[in-house]
Amino acid sequence: MPSMDIVSEINEEELRNAVENSRREVSSRFDLRGKEIDIDLKDNVVTLKAEDDFICKQLVDILRMQLSKRNVDPSAMEVDDKAIHSGKTFSLKVSFKQGIDALVAKKLVKAIKDSKLKVQSAIQGDKVRVTGKKRDDLQAVMRLARESDLGQPFQFDNFKD
Numbered sequence: 001m002p003s004m005d006i007v008s009e010i011n012e013e014e015l016r017n018a019v020e021n022s023r024r025e026v027s028s029r030f031d032l033r034g035k036e037i038d039i040d041l042k043d044n045v046v047t048l049k050a051e052d053d054f055i056c057k058q059l060v061d062i063l064r065m066q067l068s069k070r071n072v073d074p075s076a077m078e079v080d081d082k083a084i085h086s087g088k089t090f091s092l093k094v095s096f097k098q099g100i101d102a103l104v105a106k107k108l109v110k111a112i113k114d115s116k117l118k119v120q121s122a123i124q125g126d127k128v129r130v131t132g133k134k135r136d137d138l139q140a141v142m143r144l145a146r147e148s149d150l151g152q153p154f155q156f157d158n159f160k161d
Contacts, residue, residue, distance in 0.1 A: 001131055001132070001133065002131065002132060002133070002134070002135050002138055002159075002160060002161050003129060003130065003131040003132075003138075003158070003159075003160050004129075004130055004138050004141075004142075004156050004157070004158060004159040004160070005124075005127045005128070005129050005130075005156070005157045005158040006100070006108065006127060006128040006129075006130060006141075006145055006154050006155075006156060006157075007099070007100065007126070007127045007154070007155050007156075007157050008076070008097060008098070008099060008100045008126075008152050008153060008154055008155065009098060009099070009155060010044065010072060010076055010096045010097075010098060011072060012044065014067075014070040014071065014072050015041070015044065015046075015067070015070075015072060015096065016041060017070055018063065018066040018067045018069070018070045018072060019039055019041045019046060019063070019066075021066045021069070021070070022039050022059070022062050022063045022066045023039050025062055025066070026039065026059070026062065032055065032058075035050065035051055035052075035055060036049075036050065036051050036089065037049065037050050037051075037055065037059065038050075039059065039063070044095065044096050044098065045093055045094070045095045045096075046063060046093070046094040046095075047091055047092070047093055047094075048060065048063070048091065048092045048093075048094065049089050049090070049091045049092075050089065050090055051088065051089060051090070052090065053083045053085075053090050055090075056083045056090050056091075056092040057092075059092070060079055060092065060094065063077075063094065064077065073153035075151065075152065075153050076096050076097045076152065076153050077094055077095075077096060078094070078095045078096070078097060079092065079093075079094050080092055080093045080094075097152055098126075099125075099126030099127070100126050100127060100128060100152065100154075101126075101152075102123070104150050104151070104152055105123045105126075105128050106123070107148075107150055108121075108128055108145060108148065108150060108154075109121045109122075109123060109128060111144060111145075111148050112130065112141055112144065112145075115140070115141075115144055117132070117137050117140055117141060117144075118132055118133060118134070118137055119131065119132035119137050119138065119141055120132070121141075127157075135161060138159070142156055
């Protein structure tokens with residue numbers, strides 16, 4: 001019986017590469033030259049530090065652009081609402097969603113059941129396992145998960161025929 005897992009993960013190597021590319025772009029941009037800017041990655045949390053709140057927002061845009069170039073979905077980013085001001089620098093934390101939250105998983109399972117496809121879906125930890133009799137039904141579930149606006153990117157793993 002064909003089955004697959006719906007997961008939400010970030011490729012950590014591509015994330016690291018996007019952070020490095022963002023650092024390079026900041027060092028070469030004319031409007032950011034001479035400013036104290038730091039982009040740091042630790043435990044899937046990117047810390048953006050700059051002299052100004054506006055520059056922090058620019059750094060978020062630069063990081064988002066570099067992530068999309070590296071084929072990492074920027075919708076997995078969770079940016080703090082307000083930059084933290086300490087001393088003469090502002091810092092902004094950007095974290096990345098790993099795994100599917102229980103609430104999002106329930107919404108996804110409900111959307112799959114409401115679609116009347118002949119598949120069974122079950123929540124297993126931070127992923128959703130979908131099984132069905134036809135491969136085409138699983139591909140329809142893939143399309144449904146991509147089109148659903150649940151605020152999180154989904155990948156499809158462990159596809160067995």
